[in-house]
Amino acid sequence: MTIAESLIAQFDRMVQRDGGSLELLGTEGNVISVGYKLGTDPTCADGVCVLPDAELQALMSETLQRRDPSLRVVVSRI
DSSP states (O other), X not given: OXXXXXXXXXXXXXXXXXXXXXXXXXXXXXXXXXXXEOOOOTTOTTXXXXXXXXXXXXXXXXXXXXXXXXXXXXXXXX
16 A cells, blocks of 8 residues: 555545545645545534545645655645
């Protein structure tokens, strides 16, 4: 399993709790591109219970820096 695949697997479990999902869109140079399909939380009326994509990117970046500081991750909504 590559670093990119491992990163996706680790965080996909997190976003699946509210119905979201992650997809590896590709890697180019030192950039890992991740697609994020936002989920919904039926018990959360205003939607703030769902992990925002900017926060997800920050968490993934922090984890990735510990594994390989030369890589970076970009999260986009799909």
